[in-house]
Amino acid sequence: MALVVQKYGGSSVATIENIQKIAERIIRTYNSGNDVVVVVSAMSGETNRLIAMTRELCGPSCGRDYDLVVSTGEQVSLGLLAMSMTALGYNARSYLGWQLPITTDSNHANAGINKVNPGKILADLKKGAIVVIAGFQGIDAKGTITTLGRGGADTSAVAIADAIKADVCEIYTDYEGLYSADPAICKEARKIRRISYDEMLEFASLGSQVLQTRSLELAKRCNVAIHVRSSFSEHTGTLVTKEDEEMEGILVTGIVYDKSEAKIAVIGVPDKPGIAAQILTALSDAAIPVDMIVQNAGQGGLADITFSVKKSDLPQAAVITNQIAGNLQAKEVVSDENISKVSIVGLGMRSHTGVAAKMFSALAFNNINIQMISTSDIKIAVAIEEKYTELAVRVLHEAFCVPNPAAVPAGSTH
Amino acid sequence: MALVVQKYGGSSVATIENIQKIAERIIRTYNSGNDVVVVVSAMSGETNRLIAMTRELCGPSCGRDYDLVVSTGEQVSLGLLAMSMTALGYNARSYLGWQLPITTDSNHANAGINKVNPGKILADLKKGAIVVIAGFQGIDAKGTITTLGRGGADTSAVAIADAIKADVCEIYTDYEGLYSADPAICKEARKIRRISYDEMLEFASLGSQVLQTRSLELAKRCNVAIHVRSSFSEHTGTLVTKEDEEMEGILVTGIVYDKSEAKIAVIGVPDKPGIAAQILTALSDAAIPVDMIVQNAGQGGLADITFSVKKSDLPQAAVITNQIAGNLQAKEVVSDENISKVSIVGLGMRSHTGVAAKMFSALAFNNINIQMISTSDIKIAVAIEEKYTELAVRVLHEAFCVPNPAAVPAGSTH
Numbered sequence: 005m006a007l008v009v010q011k012y013g014g015s016s017v018a019t020i021e022n023i024q025k026i027a028e029r030i031i032r033t034y035n036s037g038n039d040v041v042v043v044v045s046a047m048s049g050e051t052n053r054l055i056a057m058t059r060e061l062c063g064p065s066c067g068r069d070y071d072l073v074v075s076t077g078e079q080v081s082l083g084l085l086a087m088s089m090t091a092l093g094y095n096a097r098s099y100l101g102w103q104l105p106i107t108t109d110s111n112h113a114n115a116g117i118n119k120v121n122p123g124k125i126l127a128d129l130k131k132g133a134i135v136v137i138a139g140f141q142g143i144d145a146k147g148t149i150t151t152l153g154r155g156g157a158d159t160s161a162v163a164i165a166d167a168i169k170a171d172v173c174e175i176y177t178d179y180e181g182l183y184s185a186d187p188a189i190c191k192e193a194r195k196i197r198r199i200s201y202d203e204m205l206e207f208a209s210l211g212s213q214v215l216q217t218r219s220l221e222l223a224k225r226c227n228v229a230i231h232v233r234s235s236f237s238e239h240t241g242t243l244v245t246k247e248d249e250e251m252e253g254i255l256v257t258g259i260v261y262d263k264s265e266a267k268i269a270v271i272g273v274p275d276k277p278g279i280a281a282q283i284l285t286a287l288s289d290a291a292i293p294v295d296m297i298v299q300n301a302g303q304g305g306l307a308d309i310t311f312s313v314k315k316s317d318l319p320q321a322a323v324i325t326n327q328i329a330g331n332l333q334a335k336e337v338v339s340d341e342n343i344s345k346v347s348i349v350g351l352g353m354r355s356h357t358g359v360a361a362k363m364f365s366a367l368a369f370n371n372i373n374i375q376m377i378s379t380s381d382i383k384i385a386v387a388i389e390e391k392y393t394e395l396a397v398r399v400l401h402e403a404f405c406v407p408n409p410a411a412v413p414a415g416s417t418h
Numbered sequence: 419m420a421l422v423v424q425k426y427g428g429s430s431v432a433t434i435e436n437i438q439k440i441a442e443r444i445i446r447t448y449n450s451g452n453d454v455v456v457v458v459s460a461m462s463g464e465t466n467r468l469i470a471m472t473r474e475l476c477g478p479s480c481g482r483d484y485d486l487v488v489s490t491g492e493q494v495s496l497g498l499l500a501m502s503m504t505a506l507g508y509n510a511r512s513y514l515g516w517q518l519p520i521t522t523d524s525n526h527a528n529a530g531i532n533k534v535n536p537g538k539i540l541a542d543l544k545k546g547a548i549v550v551i552a553g554f555q556g557i558d559a560k561g562t563i564t565t566l567g568r569g570g571a572d573t574s575a576v577a578i579a580d581a582i583k584a585d586v587c588e589i590y591t592d593y594e595g596l597y598s599a600d601p602a603i604c605k606e607a608r609k610i611r612r613i614s615y616d617e618m619l620e621f622a623s624l625g626s627q628v629l630q631t632r633s634l635e636l637a638k639r640c641n642v643a644i645h646v647r648s649s650f651s652e653h654t655g656t657l658v659t660k661e662d663e664e665m666e667g668i669l670v671t672g673i674v675y676d677k678s679e680a681k682i683a684v685i686g687v688p689d690k691p692g693i694a695a696q697i698l699t700a701l702s703d704a705a706i707p708v709d710m711i712v713q714n715a716g717q718g719g720l721a722d723i724t725f726s727v728k729k730s731d732l733p734q735a736a737v738i739t740n741q742i743a744g745n746l747q748a749k750e751v752v753s754d755e756n757i758s759k760v761s762i763v764g765l766g767m768r769s770h771t772g773v774a775a776k777m778f779s780a781l782a783f784n785n786i787n788i789q790m791i792s793t794s795d796i797k798i799a800v801a802i803e804e805k806y807t808e809l810a811v812r813v814l815h816e817a818f819c820v821p822n823p824a825a826v827p828a829g830s831t832h
Contacts, residue, residue: 020471020474020475023475024475054494057434057494057498058497058498058501060434061434061437061438061498061501061502061505062501062502062504062505063505066501066504066505067501067504068512069496069497069498069500069501069504069510069512070497070501072493072496072497072500072512072514073493073494073497073498073501075493076490076493076494079486079487079489079490079493080468080471080487080490082483082486083472083483083484083486083487084471084472084475084483084487086483086486087472087475087476087480087481087483087484087487088475088476090476090480090481090483091475091476091477091480096483098482098483098486100486100563102516103561147517149514
């Protein structure tokens with residue numbers, strides 16, 4: 005008896021058989037008395053196939069015709085999913101972005117949604133229809149098809165859920181939900197029942213690839229509850245929702261790790277203002293994002309500056325840093341790909357002291373050396389030698405997450 | 419210095435390389451000072467791939483979502499062709515059916531065009547743009563995407579040419595144009611420079627698969643000149659246009675053959691009214707089209723009825739005919755797949771007598787027996803034993819088409 009938005013994509017709609025299974029699943033939700041609006045993304049592999057063809061013709065910037073080509077991926081899965089429900093005798097009503105419309109800006113290949121018109125969706129629901137909508141696409145003020153960028157179907161689903169005031173936006177993934185740690189590493193990891201938008205944003209940016217950051221920011225702004233769950237089971241997943249007292253009572257919700265970063269250290273630069281800024285400005289001009297940054301005052305008026313970048317950006321970042329370091333007459337520049345970042349995330353940190361101390365002690369007790377530290381009010385991240393990643397996750401989970409009243413054991417059905 | 423509609427499809431846009439070649443060809447036409455509107459159909463194989471997926475989900479009748487899925491084939495080739503011209507520095511403006519719009523009825527998978535709105539096309543041409551439009555698709559009054567049925571992009575091109583009052587509608591094919599006979603059979607076959615709509619309709623329905631019948635009927639009704647020519651050469655092809663005195667002066671424009679039909683003969687039925695009607699009604703009820711029909715009064719108050727159907731329909735047609743023949747107490751029913759149909763087509767037949775006599779004499783002189791005859795005012799078709807097909811084509815070409823002032827030798831550049 006709820007108004008539910010369900011988003012399916014990737015492997016959920018990879019084959020005709022999977023599409024039929026999803027159709028049956030949607031119908032079960034509908035037959036339980038719910039109003040159902042489905043958002044669908046392209047069959048897995050299809051978007052890459054389409055992008056590859058455009059690349060052959062015009063490289064990375066193809067203008068509006070890129071969106072015209074790439075948006076067909078969702079159009080195909082939309083039609084196939086709707087017709088499979090029609091074939092089962094249900095009234096499925098399909099809509100492309102421009103047919104509702106979902107209006108966006110004209111930033112082709114990476115457009116932002118301005119507005120979802122809820123009129124047709126609500127009218128169809130009133131008639132008892134199951135509404136199916138192509139994700140990832142919209143139409144701009146000139147009547148041109150636009151696309152939202154990779155993972156944009158999540159954003160479509162949240163924007164649609166907001167527009168029709170849905171009770172929940174269910175995002176179907178290959179995962180059962182979010183865990184207090186990677187269950188492949190940590191046997192004690194438990195499924196997180198409820199998590200706040202801010203915690204989830206930290207999880208997302210710290211390496212959990214479950215939800216697109218942009219869709220989360222929109223969900224937080226519009227207060228849309230997101231239920232992350234699996235297409236392949238009926239288990240309850242993880243509810244991402246606004247924070248409440250129960251959540252604030254939990255010190256650490258989960259442990260996340262990320263092996264995609266590398267470290268660059270500039271050793272022995274003059275310890276005076278503006279040095280770090282010079283390096284970071286040059287990297288920023290080259291569109292290389294920097295994550296963690298530390299600066300140590302060294303001996304004899306010299307300092308060391310250390311920061312992390314994506315491993316894929318390391319070669320270019322090293323060249324740029326070496327140039328600047330030469331100008332600064334630094335002693336040397338050292339790169340290290342052999343690091344990983346392990347983080348603890350939890351709303352409770354805001355109101356509790358001693359969390360960092362407990363974290364660093366637990367690591368030290370296991371002889372894991374901390375190379376860099378970065379914090380926000382709800383997370384503490386440390387860079388460590390990569391080979392200690394799994395041990396650090398287990399140690400920190402043991403220290404902070406067991407027992408955890410907001411979590412259930414991995415594999416549990418609730 | 420003309421307003422030209424060019425339609426490309428199938429193998430012309432089969433690969434990225436072919437699309438680039440077509441883009442260069444269009445740009446050559448544009449740079450010669452012409453206003454160019456391009457209509458494009460799907461990359462070859464793509465429509466079949468899309469249809470196959472829909473078939474798995476809902477068999478032959480999938481409703482409006484069939485059109486949603488299948489129309490993406492044209493959307494992809496539209497975007498790719500437009501972006502390849504943009505990449506070459508030209509202002510190419512792409513339009514889907516709904517963006518112009520091209521309005522149609524709601525007969526999904528086989529819609530008929532109601533109107534092409536020329537406004538955006540003409541405005542873009544005025545700005546110096548090359549306009550590219552997806553063929554085969556439109557939008558109905560409910561805002562739903564429709565498709566026109568197989569070969570529908572030809573019809574789109576003709577309707578667009580009519581709406582913008584183009585000077586010519588060029589249909590690009592794998593052929594150099596239309597020939598007075600199949601050049602693979604008849605060395606003397608010549609390219610037909612000009613042919614009337616009615617002759618071309620006879621050619622099309624008699625087995626030449628160059629143009630869709632529906633597009634020809636529209637071109638005739640709206641008086642749109644069609645230039646059938648090859649994507650792979652710059653040679654002038656065949657102009658399909660309204661008839662004039664020059665065409666009427668030509669007795670036979672060309673010879674066509676068709677090996678796709680089979681013959682059923684019902685021997686020894688009572689020679690009284692209504693017998694043929696019974697058989698034909700039963701076949702019509704089973705949606706089996708009948709082409710040629712003859713009835714011979716036989717001996718002793720008995721008649722023979724002979725007719726032709728597509729070879730693919732023969733098994734079902736034979737079953738139905740045997741049932742009726744049993745009720746009529748016919749002597750026997752004989753099927754024969756071993757026939758072909760050879761036809762002569764020409765406007766001049768209307769005003770000249772003796773054409774049939776000359777045709778039958780030529781065949782008889784070569785010992786080719788005629789099994790059935792069917793005529794219209796501009797064609798005479800005969801069914802003969804299949805093995806004589808090639809001989810009959812050569813004999814009739816020799817009798818009627820050499821020399822032919824409206825034709826040029828095969829392989830000529832003009």
